[in-house]
Each structure stands twice: as structure tokens, then as C-alpha cells.
């Protein structure tokens with residue numbers, strides 16, 4: 315068959331010389347298409363033989379800096395690697411500190427933590443979908459992703475006082491309470507998002523052009539996903555039911571009713587579907603939180619009692635805000651160590667914190683979900699076509715600063 | 720445990736319909752666009768109450784307890800001695816606007832002003848010594864009219880800007 319075709323071309327004078335090209339291509343290290351990372355691609359024709367991810371371009375030494383700062387100082391620092399997912403970064407770290415200083419968190423604060431976390435998850439997934447869109451040349455998805463994310467960032471801004479650098483969760487509770495105005499805005503945002511998701515599906519998810527770029531691209535089988543250490547939505551898209559919110563519930567998750575979307579195929583399209591459905595589940599959770607959130611305090615009594623009464627009257631009764639007692643300026647936790655896990659938007663986030671009894675941690679270990687993706691991405695890209703490199707990258711939702719820390 | 724789902728593989732006969740659907744949605748937004756870009760600086764955003772913007776000091780209220788300098792994660796707040804009194808001074812080149820200093824001050828001598836936009840021509844200007852730190856910092860443009868708007872969530876349009884005041 316091929317011979318005959320070549321003959322026909324030869325005879326009609328349209329023969330082409332196919333010169334096999336081998337070589338290396340340098341992608342990055344700046345946006346767009348690589349994130350803040352250099353990707354060295356070894357090509358054979360347009361098949362990727364090997365990729366070398368040159369990570370570390372945005373490394374900030376968070377772990378080492380952590381040994382030179384006190385426990386409160388670290389809250390804004392640990393948020394910085396994943397600025398679009400800062401609530402989760404903050405939450406995991408604060409949970410570790412709470413384990414060491416052994417403090418209980420009031421029920422209402424637990425619900426507020428879940429509330430902020432789910433709002434942040436939606437914002438982060440929309441960001442990821444926008445990036446995937448622009449990688450595939452679908453600029454509309456990029457604009458929509460960032461435009462719709464703005465709605466959730468607005469809610470976080472009302473709740474925490476900052477758009478993305480929230481520093482909202484502190485040891486013992488949270489800093490600000492949910493007000494009726496925020497509840498109103500959230501309800502509207504949920505209605506809006508549900509409606510908009512339908513249009514998202516029509517223009518992006520069910521769009522045959524997008525499906526052609528994602529289906530059967532970067533397929534990760536269940537066994538490989540486990541072997542390579544994938545986490546979060548990428549793991550669940552390969553048919554593994556694993557979510558820290560269900561396996562080791564924290565905050566208000568034991569009391570919330572939600573499902574974990576799991577897909578079998580393990581390709582780029584399944585990963586995108588998982589993210590879409592997680593947004594829907596997060597909307598469900600937000601509704602439940604608004605309805606079921608118990609009344610009460612948002613800071614542990616142990617610290618609440620230390621706030622001067624005049625300030626308590628002004629801030630807590632007047633503005634529903636917690637102010638910090640002097641304890642937080644520089645506290646010395648007892649000796650000890652703690653390990654915590656939370657399900658961040660991109661997957662399992664692990665903290666290991668060691669206290670030697672001084673005001674600064676002895677060691678802070680932070681394993682971020684994107685860090686685990688480095689290995690996954692390298693393995694997935696091998697053997698795929700060069701044009702699919704961006705599909706694989708985008709569908710994994712890899713975020714270089716988070717991986718580099 | 721929830722069940723493992725499978726998505727339907729693309730059906731070649733539905734492809735045409737899906738294309739039409741995607742283009743139709745595009746046309747819908749072409750006719751009724753959903754724009755959220757602000758024409759800054761003619762239109763400026765007012766920030767929600769409680770926004771952690773630039774900070775100001777009330778010099779007479781401050782008791783010089785140094786808590787604010789101790790809690791500052793970025794070493795932006797430093798204490799200086801003026802006429803025998805300890806007062807905080809802030810370096811906006813370092814400040815990360817976490818608001819810890821405002822929250823920890825036992826006498827409420829610090830306040831978040833909700834001013835977010837500021838430009839400096841010199842790095843030294845970023846350091847506010849107590850006298851400059853003692854007033855609200857805001858330099859709105861004088862020659863042009865600035866329309867103040869605030870962002871609200873709309874059920875149909877997402878973010879919407881409505882005139883403030």
C-alpha cells in the first residue's frame with residue numbers, strides 16, 4: 315500500500331525526501347508553554363525520546379528559610395509557592411503547628427476552613443483549565459478561566475481581606491468570620507458558576523477540537539500512576555480512589571456530603587473531566603457549609619481569652635474579626651514533631667514539622683503535589699508527539715513554583 | 720466509595736453537532752459579551768471593607784510595645800527611637816500586607832487604610848518614618864475625574880462593576 319503510494323508520487327513528480335531529524339529542543343525557561351521551567355526535549359522526528367525537566371528556576375528555599383523564622387512568620391511564607399492555592403498551603407502548615415501546641419479548633423472555624431479551601435479549589439481549577447486552554451490554543455478558555463476565577467477571588471477578598479495572599483488560617487482558628495454579605499455573594503456566585511459551567515462544557519469540554527487534543531494523549535494506567543507517585547486529580551483520573559478529604563478527613567470534611575470523581579481512562583481528557591466535576595462538587599459543599607455552619611467562636615478559647623476585652627468588643631462584636639493576642643508574636647511550642655496531609659487543589663500536600671522547643675522550627679519539610687508531578691510528567695512525555703507535550707503539561711496542571719518551593 | 724466512571728468516546732456522527740454547539744456558544748458571547756476589564760485609571764476599584772491595604776500609624780496612641788515589629792514576617796516593621804519614645808517605622812519595599820501587625824497591636828495604634836495603589840520613584844521613599852507613617856497615604860490624581868466602582872457578583876454576568884457611593 316505504502317509502496318504504491320510512493321510510486322504514484324514518484325511518477326507524478328511529487329515525491330518528497332523524508333529526512334529523519336534528531337536533536338534537542340529547548341523549551342522555556344520562561345512562559346508561555348513551559349511555565350517557569352526549562353524543558354529539554356530530545357526528539358526523533360516529532361516523537362519525544364526523552365525529556366529533561368530542568369526544575370528549580372523559581373526555587374525560594376522555603377524549607378531552609380523556615381528554620382530562620384518563627385512559627386507565625388512562616389504563614390505568609392508557605393503560601394507563596396502556590397499563590398493560587400494559598401489557603402491549602404496555609405491550612406496544612408497550621409494543622410501541623412496545632413498538633414505540636416496541642417490546641418483544639420472550634421467547630422465554626424473548621425467549617426470556615428473548609429469554606430475557604432473549597433472556594434480556593436474552584437479558583438485554582440479554573441486557573442488550571444485556563445492554562446490548559448491557552449496551551450491548546452483555545453484562548454477563549456483562557457479568558458473565561460481567569461474571568462470566572464475572579465468571582466471566587468472576590469469572595470476570598472471579602473472574607474480574608476486579600477485577593478490571593480490570604481494568610482487567613484492561624485493556629486487555633488481563623489482570622490475573620492463569615493458575614494451575611496459574603497453569604498449573599500457566595501450564593502449568587504454558585505448560581506452563576508452552575509450556569510456558566512454548562513457553557514464551559516459546550517465551548518470547551520465537548521468541543522471536538524479539544525477532545526482530539528486530549529483523548530488518548532498522555533495515558534497513565536492505574537499501575538503506572540501508583541508506581542510514579544501521582545497525586546490528586548491526576549491519580550483519580552487513572553481510576554484510583556484516593557482523596558485525603560475522604561481517607562484522612564480534616565476540617566469540616568467528615569460532616570460534608572460529597573463525591574470524589576474517579577475516571578478510568580487516565581488520559582488528558584479524563585484529567586480535565588475530573589477537574590470539572592470537582593468544581594461541581596465544591597459548589598455542592600459550599601451550599602452545605604452555608605446552610606449547616608454552626609454558631610460559635612472562630613478561635614480556640616485558649617487564645618480567645620487572652621484578647622484584651624476592649625479590643626474584643628470593638629473587633630469581634632463590631633466587625634466579626636479576631637485580633638491576635640500577644641502570644642502570637644513569638645511563641646515557643648513544646649518539643650515535638652507533626653505530620654499533616656491535606657488535599658490541595660493539585661493533590662496531596664504533606665508537611666513535616668519538627669520543634670526543638672525554641673521559637674523557630676528545627677525543620678520544615680513541605681512536599682507539594684506539583685513536586686510529585688515532575689516524575690509523572692517526565693515519564694508521560696516519553697514516546698508522545700512533540701505537539702502533545704503541551705497537552706500533557708496542561709492536563710497535569712503542573713505549577714512550577716509549587717514544585718520548586 | 721464512589722464508582723469509577725468512564726466518559727463516552729467521541730461519536731463521529733455527533734462531531735458536527737458538537738462543533739455547531741461550540742460555535743453557537745461563541746456567537747452567544749459575541750453578541751452579549753461579558754467584559755470585566757476596567758479602564759484604569761479613569762475607572763478605579765474601591766476595595767471591600769476590611770481590605771488589607773497600606774497601613775497608617777496613630778503616633779499618640781502607640782505605647783511602643785514592639786509587638787508589631789516582633790510579629791512582622793517580612794522584617795518590614797522596625798522600631799526607631801524618637802524623642803525618647805519607641806515608634807514603629809515601616810518599609811513598604813518589604814511589607815507583604817499580611818495585617819499581622821494591625822491585628823496584634825494591643826491599643827489599635829495601627830490601621831489598615833484600604834488604599835492599595837501607590838507609586839514611588841525612589842526606594843528610600845518606601846520607608847515611612849513615624850511622621851510620614853502617622854497619616855493616611857493616598858495621592859489621588861487631581862486633574863482627571865476618577866470614577867469609583869466596586870465589584871459585585873452577578874448571577875448572570877459573574878463579576879459586575881457598580882458605581883460606588
Ligand code: SF4
Pocket residue numbers: 787790791792793794795796809813814815816817818819820821
Ligand atoms: S502587614 Fe505584615 S509584613 Fe506588613 S508591616 Fe505589618 S506585619 Fe509586617
Ligand code: SF4
Pocket residue numbers: 780781782783784785786787788806807823824825826827828829
Ligand atoms: S504594636 Fe502598636 S503599640 Fe506596640 S509598638 Fe506597634 S504600633 Fe505601637
